[in-house]
Amino acid sequence: MARIDVRKTYKLYIGGAFPRSESGHSYEVTDSKGKFVANASLASRKDVRDAVVAARKAFGSWSSRTAYNRGQILYRIAEVMEDRRPQFEEAVRQSEGVSAAVARGQVDAAVDRLVWYAGWADKLAQVIGNANPVAGPYFNHTAPEPTGVVGVLAPQSSSLLGLVSTVAPVIVTGNVAVVVSSYERPLPAVTFSEVLATSDVPGGVVNILTGDAVTLGPWLAAHMDVNAIDLCGVAGDPELATSLEVAAADNLKRVRRAPDAEPDWAEEPGLSPMTAFVEQKTVWHPIGV
């Protein structure tokens, strides 16, 4: 008799733990052909708030880590992900309806992207920071610092590579993230959260909510303890994107605007995903004997 498989319960990832939605709601996730795959937790407004609290709590310690240490942890995420490639390939294939070969390419690119960002941890400040030759006897330098809690509306289409490409630049620079996954393709994000939980990423640094950016986005955009927001997940819905920008203005969140359409995630990202969520701090001190 064939063995009956043990199925996974897909849950949220908040503060390093895997709770169900406090609302008790879930939603049906289907594969690209419409076949039932799982019930994912449907994150609520309260889950967003819990995630922001967890993220804020994690920010002090994560932002104070050395850049070298953050780089090592990002590299560790890549290592653990590499180890679970078959599982991610299956999840991407199922979610995106692509061939096994294409799915494999997406997973490879996602792992490679993490490695790419891992290397940026201790180099970004050297590339975008400055010693400033002011007209006086002062030591003066400018260096980037993380902006704080960043809300990420992850891409709807690219369920893994797009997710990794929006989360990695946020955390490598010392920010913490509250992520809303792709609504229709959330399962790779849940598996990614399991990787995070076993990769020395402190609880709360990345929080992943499966659910609808259309309903969760406004709460995240209006939350007064969120410092910045990436609107990629509402690409193609300019009306919603505009209303989220308006809400974000309440505490002058740094906004990474929604593109007209999802970008080609295979391209090298450049610096802008990182510079969108850093502040530049300038420190002065007199020079004298």
Added chain:
Amino acid sequence: MAFEYAPAPESRSIVDIKPSYGLFLDGEFVDGRGSSFKTVNPATEETLAEIAEASDADVDLAVRAARRAFRGWSRMSGKERAKYLFRIARIIQERARELAVLESIDNGKPIKESRDVDVPVVAAHFFYYAGWADKLAYAGLGPNPQPLGVAGQVIPWNFPLLMLAWKVAPALACGNTVVLKPAETTPLTALLFAEICQQADLPPGVVNIVTGAGATGQAVVSHPDVDKVAFTGSTAVGKAIARAIAGTDKKATLELGGKAANIVFDDAPIDQAVEGIVGGIFFNQGHVCCAGSRLLVQESVADEVLARLKRRMGTLRVGDPLDKNTDIGAINSREQLERIRELSDIGEAEGAERWAPACDLPSSGFWFPPTIFTGVTQAHRIAREEVFGPVLSVLTFRTPAEAVEKANNTPYGLSAGVWTEKGSRILHMASQLRAGVVWANTFNKFDPASPFGGYKESGYGREGGRQGLAAYLKEAGA
């Protein structure tokens, strides 16, 4: 024994204020289509001139002129654009005294500040960004960075000419053209700057100046053909701008309010710290977004620091802005004076103790004595809200962690000060303070090469330095 100072007024004969001014559009001064308003000398309440209030139609003309000029200006080689900016820097130096006197008359700031800080830094700013114009490919912003287009710039009244320079110099260096609105109460140096643009033979339309109040500013910011908004002013207006440009492609830099902590540790050199506290809050009558308006002093030295601070405050001379000995000039407007009075009264009503040195204030004009509040808690409105006047709130702390906690307990994050002899503590505090500029054992220092701007609700983007270019450039193809 107090020293007596004989009056030492700077002559105002160097400036020639016309009875009325129009708008500077497309290289010419023209009459506005709207109404007009008066600008007054805040030290005397004397009307200085009638100023045109730009209407929506005027703003539209200005934006069109800037758009027309953009084509040529953005395609001009950086080397040639640079020469115009160098010319402007030189003319500012040549006419420095005239600019300083005019700034003090229209704004109320002491001549020693306009002469020794504002105007020299203005010239330096143009000189600095002039040098960038033909080196943009080396700025680390992509191999072929491109200007954004027409920049709509709205500036405040506290450093009228300096804020103009912070906005105009990088915009022009990067190949953008500009529509600038100076503050309602301080338009005169911007209009003199327009003459300087004429003397420099700057191509018409590259700089356009529209005078007016909030409605004019709104018209500039919301004009559909403006590609970039640069604003310095209140956080409330900054938020309104962020809302107004939502859903557009407009880029924005916002330089907004602050409530800086100036933190004095028990090992600080007390006399230097007291000078830093005084400069931090009383420079420019406290009309400074990065003013050190919250003094956090370590409990063990609080009594000594306060005693020396009060003694020093007793020597500050308040009065005629054109007197070379004046330390504190006039409050810029009646409206601002009312605001300072109101918040100070609230400070007293909420239980803080108010102190100001004995100080004779002129009978006409807008004046407020240098004032400190002690016994202030973090909940007091004078510890939370930006007073934008010569009013210091004093709080105490015991440990560095408590100082950090209190310093960061504000929605603002523009600047902070740290006073201590211990190097490791300076660097620790500098890393923990959530502010865009940290001055250690100094305060209120500005330089064109040094980026300036805030965290959190103090706004976003940086002005000055290489970072200041990023606000006016995009990558080719973007």
